[in-house]
Amino acid sequence: MAATDWHQMWKNLGLDLAKHDQLLGVLPDIYKSVYMVPQKNRPQNMGFFEFVVGDIHGIRVKELVQAKADGKVIVGSFCLYVPDEIILALNGVNIGLCGGTNFSNFAVEGILPTNTCALIKSALGFGLGKICPYYAIADILIGETTCDGKKKAWEILANHKKVYVMETPQLKKRRQARAHFITELNDLVKALEKASGKKLTTENLKTAMIKISKKRAQLKRLYETRKANPPAISGKDALLVSQITFYDDPDREIEMIGKLAEECEQRVIKGEGVVPKGTKRILLSGTPQAIPNWKLHDIIETSGAVVVCEETCTGTRYFESTYEIRGNTTGELLERLADRYLSINCACFSPNDARMEDIKRLAKEYKADGVILYTLTFCDPYQYEAMTIEKELKKAGIKVLSINTDYAGEDTGQLKTRVEAFLESLK
Numbered sequence: 283m284a285a286t287d288w289h290q291m292w293k294n295l296g297l298d299l300a301k302h303d304q305l306l307g308v309l310p311d312i313y314k315s316v317y318m319v320p321q322k323n324r325p326q327n328m329g330f331f332e333f334v335v336g337d338i339h340g341i342r343v344k345e346l347v348q349a350k351a352d353g354k355v356i357v358g359s360f361c362l363y364v365p366d367e368i369i370l371a372l373n374g375v376n377i378g379l380c381g382g383t384n385f386s387n388f389a390v391e392g393i394l395p396t397n398t399c400a401l402i403k404s405a406l407g408f409g410l411g412k413i414c415p416y417y418a419i420a421d422i423l424i425g426e427t428t429c430d431g432k433k434k435a436w437e438i439l440a441n442h443k444k445v446y447v448m449e450t451p452q453l454k455k456r457r458q459a460r461a462h463f464i465t466e467l468n469d470l471v472k473a474l475e476k477a478s479g480k481k482l483t484t485e486n487l488k489t490a491m492i493k494i495s496k497k498r499a500q501l502k503r504l505y506e507t508r509k510a511n512p513p514a515i516s517g518k519d520a521l522l523v524s525q526i527t528f529y530d531d532p533d534r535e536i537e538m539i540g541k542l543a544e545e546c547e548q549r550v551i552k553g554e555g556v557v558p559k560g561t562k563r564i565l566l567s568g569t570p571q572a573i574p575n576w577k578l579h580d581i582i583e584t585s586g587a588v589v590v591c592e593e594t595c596t597g598t599r600y601f602e603s604t605y606e607i608r609g610n611t612t613g614e615l616l617e618r619l620a621d622r623y624l625s626i627n628c629a630c631f632s633p634n635d636a637r638m639e640d641i642k643r644l645a646k647e648y649k650a651d652g653v654i655l656y657t658l659t660f661c662d663p664y665q666y667e668a669m670t671i672e673k674e675l676k677k678a679g680i681k682v683l684s685i686n687t688d689y690a691g692e693d694t695g696q697l698k699t700r701v702e703a704f705l706e707s708l709k
């Protein structure tokens with residue numbers, strides 16, 4: 283069947299068609315070389331996610347065009363601290379807009395300092411370079427005050443698009459931090475009520491909380507199958523699923539991740555895996571890996587190891603914290619949300635000791651042979667923490683390798699050598 287031609291839709295959204303064609307021209311080859319050629323024995327239900335990535339700016343964007351026509355608000359966000367539940371309850375669709383390639387850097391030259399992390403450059407470049415239909419269709423972008431780079435990036439984006447910034451308290455353990463975050467959530471509700479023309483109610487918020495919790499539960503179920511030896515799914519495939527979850531429809535994700543998890547559970551029962559039993563197992567921890575940033579996973583998994591877990595925002599930080607859905611008022615429900623979000627252990631907050639505990643716990647639960655700390659160049663919060671964590675893990679007898687990189691391919695050979703040497707040391 284011939285692939286649908288989406289050019290008219292992209293044109294209507296104001297994309298730079300020539301540049302966008304270039305982008306979509308290179309993606310299939312990258313995907314093929316990272317996912318299809320080296321990987322064997324993948325779960326069949328990865329077929330759906332493969333289809334989604336193959337049509338990355340097609341059907342889903344069309345759905346959003348329709349959703350917008352039906353009166354929904356399209357929201358672009360860049361951080362786990364922006365609550366999906368509130369957006370969904372207020373008739374919104376939340377799309378994660380973090381970027382995972384340096385293809386878009388051309389658009390931010392002279393606009394962002396060179397020493398800006400690759401994730402911010404990519405995210406802004408996609409928008410300003412007019413090569414992202416998700417950015418183009420968004421009615422409102424929600425930023426947050428996590429790292430300095432992001433805080434300042436919102437000022438730049440605000441020259442081009444409607445941006446609302448929520449303040450995430452930096453010293454989140456302080457007595458006043460919780461109350462402050464709850465006030466911020468209330469203000470976010472007001473901003474989104476204005477944008478959507480809807481009112482937040484106990485019913486619509488509870489319904490949204492149930493749905494988002496179900497989505498996270500399916501991801502958790504899938505991750506559980508990675509604890510098996512051999513794991514039922516590769517790190518690369520699990521990462522792809524997580525990346526797609528940030529912009530796909532939650533109902534469909536519940537269904538499709540559910541099917542994949544079911545298949546992987548069956549594989550575990552039969553002792554089937556993607557790699558031979560006894561393959562070295564890696565826990566990766568650090569900055570989020572936005573689509574299509576598959577670089578480090580690819581290096582690790584083509585060096586004879588398998589990534590069994592990610593302590594990242596595109597990994598366990600996305601789904602591990604939960605809440606009880608109880609409360610008779612929106613205020614009480616917002617408190618549940620505040621507690622849940624404030625328990626995400628991101629390096630942008632201080633102190634963040636609980637992340638250290640998470641890494642040790644996850645290394646044990648997923649039976650990791652070693653931990654790779656992954657930081658993007660110029661990401662101060664995660665680089666600072668990597669130094670302390672490396673020492674702590676060594677003290678605890680856990681093998682660790684710290685890697686600092688960006689989206690460019692130039693250091694791939696050197697990283698591969700370091701990863702191979704690290705894997706050798708795990709024997």
Ligand code: BJ8
Pocket residue numbers: 360361362363399400401402428429430431432569570595626628629630658660661662663664
């Ligand atoms: S909760 S990790 S999604 S802030 S890599 S832009 S921190 S300089 S992404 Fe993050 Fe929310 Fe935290 Fe998660 Fe800055 Fe670092 Fe760049 Fe980063």
